[in-house]
Amino acid sequence: MKYVLSLIGLFVLIISCNSNKSSTSSFGSAQDSDGGQPNILWIVCEDISPILSFYGDNTAKTPVLDKLASESVVYDKAFSVVGVCGPSRSAIITGMYPTSIGTMHMRTAQDVMNWGKRTYKKDVGRQDVQGNDIIQYASVIPDYVKAFPEYLRTEGYFTSNNEKTDYQFASPVTVWDENGKKAHWRNRKKGQPFFSVFNFGVTHESRIWKNADLPLTVSPDDVPVPPYFQDTETSRTDLARLYSNVELLDKEVGDLLQKLKDDGLYDNTIIFFYSDHGGPMPRQKREIYDSGLHVPFMVKDLRGTKGRSDQIVSFVDLAPTVLSLAGVEIPEHIQGKAFLGVQNDEKRNYAFGTSDRFDEFTDRSRAVYNDQFLYIQNDFPEKMWYKDVGYRKQVPMMEELLRFRETCAERSRSGCNLTPTQQEWFTDKPKAELYDYVNDPHNLINLIDNPKYTAVQKELRSRLLKFRDEYIDYGMMPEAQFINQIWPDFEQPVTAEIEINTESENASAEVVRLSSSTKGASIGYIISDTVMDELDLNSGWHVYHKPLEVKKGQYLYAMAQRIGFRESEIFKTQL
Incomplete structure (x- = not known):
């Protein structure tokens, strides 16, 4: 399989709101x-x-x-x-x-609130599935x-x-x-x-x-x-x-x-x-x-x-x-x-679910739901269910659970504070899992080896394989390789500068056309009657989608950005 930034096929998922107790066919039109x-x-x-x-x-x-x-x-x-x-x-x-x-790993950087930090550290002390060091990055989506x-x-x-x-x-x-x-x-x-x-x-x-x-x-x-x-x-x-x-x-x-x-x-x-x-x-x-x-x-x-x-x-x-x-x-x-x-x-x-890197813990699982059952494929069954993520250890019960786990490892069963169900989370995963989530909402009873559910397992395994075939899965690529593909040499690509074309509409206005040579870039703009010394990057920008009429004497500010790229320099001009 080639890992390129393109979509393989169009996976058709069909959905409606057919309810057992409500009719929503014209819901909120x-x-x-x-x-x-x-x-x-x-x-x-x-x-x-x-x-x-x-x-x-x-x-x-x-x-x-x-x-x-x-x-x-x-x-x-x-x-x-x-x-x-x-x-x-x-x-x-x-x-x-x-x-x-390419947004499956948690988390890629610290662009968490509004405009985002837009700074990316090179040394974060994290590795991909092959042990390669990774950097912070913004995902470059198609x-x-x-x-x-x-x-x-x-x-x-x-x-x-x-x-x-x-x-x-x-x-x-x-x-x-x-x-x-x-x-x-x-x-x-x-x-x-x-x-x-x-x-x-x-x-x-x-x-x-x-x-x-x-x-x-x-x-x-x-x-x-x-x-x-x-x-x-x-x-x-x-x-x-x-x-x-x-x-x-x-x-x-x-x-x-x-x-x-x-x-x-x-x-x-x-x-x-x-x-x-x-x-x-x-x-x-x-x-x-x-x-x-x-x-x-x-x-x-x-x-x-x-x-x-x-x-x-x-x-x-x-x-x-x-x-x-x-x-x-x-x-x-x-x-x-x-x-x-x-x-x-x-x-x-x-419905489909995915699981990849979580902070410093790397794994990969894929799942599919139908109206009663949940089927999971674990690509690394040698890894335990428990994800050793430092952030979660600040939850007091998680800290206590880890202490109990150590006690159970040191003592006989009679001195262990955890039940077999609680201990199981710290053991290796099976290659596949099947749960009746309607009747077993905690997903405790793995039905994968129960012959009664062979047909269900076959159906869901087939559906999940089709999902994985029809959509490219960037989680299959080592993350360092993926980063180097979207950020060549591990440097963030930059959106090309704004290009402007103007022509006179009349004596008092110009028709302005804006563009950027970066494929997929969106352009935001502001038109102002006065000079703007500071621009709020969280509000006030319009989406350029058709030629603008700008009055002569007005100021135009424009910026282009493709998602995952660094934004262009802000273009400024007075018409």
């Missing part, structure tokens, strides 16, 4: 907003599985989310593509599988792939992101009208439709220890303890912190929705709520199991459609679904399929 484009709001939290009351877990009190769920379609089978934020968010923002665009809000902007939408990006590449200025802590739909032009994203970090893995001094609103005595956790005071305290953080999330979401209501927009906005992947705890985050990929997900439309859906939804479907709802044509290269709106497609039968 572009005609729902007084004959115009609908407003769309994403409420995104971090690191929680479906541990909310509308999924049957009443541990945390979440009246705001419960009320929203009662007005929404709740999806019971929604899955992230990867069990960690960066690769997952790259799939969301592009509609593409991370392995097919030249025909864009962050999808750019398509919305060219059709008149105001787009805002508050404030996490974390796409495995720095966000170009063309993606968001506003991108930062102050980004808000309230800053759009009057009557302009908006697509606004609000990211809430209160449930992130790090808040297990960072919020340790806050009062627990959920008692450690009241939390359910999954069988793969040790039932100790430490575990219960960490789980109580997680559920308490969920209650804080509920209040923060309530504040945001109140602003929407205060603005008279609540009934005129399609609202999505979801987590960027599964839970934050050991054997949850970074895992390719239900605990890492299964997410809470609901959508409130403009017509009052509500109920539950067992439709399989993958995160690659979010981008095309928003475009469909907005009445914007879905580009052919997008691998996900719309499940709502005017371009909704047929039912999805499978």
Whole structure:
């Protein structure tokens, strides 16, 4: 197989919102907003599985989310593509599988918030699967792939992101009208439709220890303890912190929705709520199991459609679904399929998951879901299930679990504090795994050798092999080799400078055409009546998609960037 930045084939995934309890065939179409484009709001939290009351877990009190769920379609089978934020968010923002665009490793650099740091260290102390040293880098995705809000902007939408990006590449200025802590739909032009994203970090893995001094609103005595956790005071305290953080999330979401209501927009906005992947705890985050990929997900439309859906939804479907709802044509290269709106497609039968490098721990697994079973292929069965990632060791229960593991290794079975289920996480993986995730949601009973499930195993193995054949998988390439391919000699490529062509429109204006010779580059621009000594790289830039009319005497600022490249120098001129 040749590893080149191109897409091999077009893998057709068909999806719709055929619900067992709700009808959504015309869900939130572009005609729902007084004959115009609908407003769309994403409420995104971090690191929680479906541990909310509308999924049957009443541990945390979440009246705001419960009320929203009662007005929404709740999806019971929604899955992230990867069990960690960066690769997952790259799939969301592009509609593409991370392995097919080179964003599968967590994490490539520190372009996590708004514009991004855009600095890349050469010495990071990490290696690829062959032991080669790697550097920090921004993933260079195929030249025909864009962050999808750019398509919305060219059709008149105001787009805002508050404030996490974390796409495995720095966000170009063309993606968001506003991108930062102050980004808000309230800053759009009057009557302009908006697509606004609000990211809430209160449930992130790090808040297990960072919020340790806050009062627990959920008692450690009241939390359910999954069988793969040790039932100790430490575990219960960490789980109580997680559920308490969920209650804080509920209040923060309530504040945001109140602003929407205060603005008279609540009934005129399609609202999505979801987590960027599964839970934050050991054997949850970074895992390719239900605990890492299964997410809470609901959508409130403009017509009052509500109920539950067992439709399989993958995160690659979010981008095309928003475009469909907005009445914007879905580009052919997008691998996900719309499940709502005017371009909704047929039912999805499978969802796929991937697992590659996580910080300093390198592995590779691939997975496929159908409506009941999860099948996993482990390319390195000699590696244990447990991923020895330093960051996760700040979770107290993880630290305790590792201490117990050492004790179990030193003592006889009678002196071990871990059950066989808990110890198994620290053993080598099998080559393949099969779980009935509906009846075994913790994925504890591997059915791979059970002859009763031979047909299921054959079906899912075949489907996963087809997935791996039809899409190029950059995870198969040693990461150092991949980096050298997209960053020749391990140096970031630079987007070519802006080229400008002008012609007089009339005595008072010029027609301006902008271009860059870098294939796939997007161009952002600002027109100002006065000189701008400082330019805010998180807001104020427009997407160039047709010739501009610039009044004589006005100032034009323009910048080009292909995703993963360093941006061009800012072009400045007075017409």
